[in-house]
Amino acid sequence: MSDLLVVEDLTVTFPTTRGPVDVVKDVCFTVGSDETVGIVGESGSGKSMTSLAIMGLLPRGAVTRGSIRLDGTELLGRGDKDMRRIRGNQVSMVFQDPLSSLNPYYTVGLQIEEVYRAHKGRSRKAARKVAIEALEQVGLPDPERRVDYYPHQFSGGQRQRVMIAMALVCSPALLIADEPTTALDVTVQAQILRLLADLRRESGTGMVFITHDLAVISSIATRVLVMCRGEQVEYGTAEQVFSDPRHDYTRMLLDSVPRIDDSPIDEVMS
Amino acid sequence: MSEPLLRANELTKRFVSRGPLGSKAEFVAVDGVSFDVRPGETLAVVGESGSGKSTTARMVARLTEPSAGTLEFEGEDITTAKGATLARYRANVQVVFQDPFSSLNPRHTVERILMAPLVYQGIPPTGGKRAHARELMERVGLDPGHSQRYPAQFSGGQAQRIGIARALAVHPKLVICDEAVSALDVSVQAQVIELLRRLQAESGFSYIFIAHDLAVVRQIAHRVAVMSKGRIVEQGPVESVFGDPQDPYTRTLLAAIPRINPEWDRRRREGSPR
Incomplete structure (x- = not known):
């Protein structure tokens, strides 16, 4: 499996009245041409800013450092005209709200x-x-x-x-899906997840799947990047992150997920 | 079995839209829905968008008039109650909404927000406004020193705690939570669910918990009513609806819920003893 997308030490900084703020700090990950990498985090974790940086769609004023290479070609620092040619053709994106x-x-x-x-x-x-x-x-x-x-x-x-x-x-060689099923009902969500997985497999497209929902990530991603306050707290295979998380934040997040298959009411009652 | 606190009997809501030539189109949002809420229990009403769950909640809160059916509270018919009877009902039944920022007045301090239900009810705050507001804030896990702050100075989870504290200000017997934890991040959501359960254990009031997320419902409900297309397709104790669903729609809904790979989850839990 070749590396389709290589993100190295990506940092996104916004100038504010109280000085520069890093909304994404030293994020590194790779996406193979035949896999789905999940980026998971809570609001403000920088997961969407990471995807916008790849697309070259960051809001005005954002300063980027590091490197984003697609098929060996550097995307950071490209002009609008170049990025327009790449967007929709080599990299495209599906947003939350159609x-x-x-x-x-x-x-x-x-x-x-x-x-x-x-x-x-x-x-x-x-x-x-x-x-x-x-x-x-x-x-x-x-x-x-x-x-x-x-x-x-x-x-x-x-x-x-x-x-x-x-x-x-x-x-496109790479599809970025940013919370594509968050606004959908759960039965529709299941259909869209299946569709994305099938299409990705058939077309050999690499996918970056961004969500706040750990259960969704578990069902679609081969590798997982956990973000918190702009920082990458954990990165590994889905199996490793879910079965043997290294970081306290990941453990806390996994413990917070409400479980459909067990009921804590029993504990309260007994 | 104790007497129900609230009884909804064949509640129905029709919306009529009129065309230019006097033509009428009718949409039945809620179609003959019946349920009981017993003292101290949590009834969850679940369903997908357009199932009629929020309209049902609004009818119970008397924010929308039912087209047909009746509502009884402690044995009294309050379907068309007005004036003093309605005011008394509203002191007993409070609502927590989904978006705390749009349901809290941005120009009022937390203290004023928390005291508003008492002002409308004409109930004097115990120990003065300041003391009462601080006590409410403490109950929901907010710093009472922040009673003079404005909603925008709080995070989403904290703002939702203000909404919950406001609902509790008049000592209600029933709190309707309409997607009250849906907009929150998962770690904050877990804390607010814990808070809602603790408050119920302390004060013994009932919840009607409206939600689309069945995993959340499983954490908080004693009984569940599943709605689809304006009707309740199945209702019962949480263990039987989730463990042995009878209706095909309930089964579809349960099967569609994304789950963390159970094998990975088991290994994580066994590997990290606390």
């Missing part, structure tokens, strides 16, 4: 076609065919008709499928 990531004024087909044509420069007709195929690939029934639907005509789970179709339309 409703605010889709343009309500355009049909989903047009939005998928736009991504494809921007990178591949093909005709509208060819792009439309690709868009229909992409919708079919993500399991939307009747894609020939749905390609002309607007975002509001889909349910939340279906909209997330549309987002995934859009992210994968150019066959």
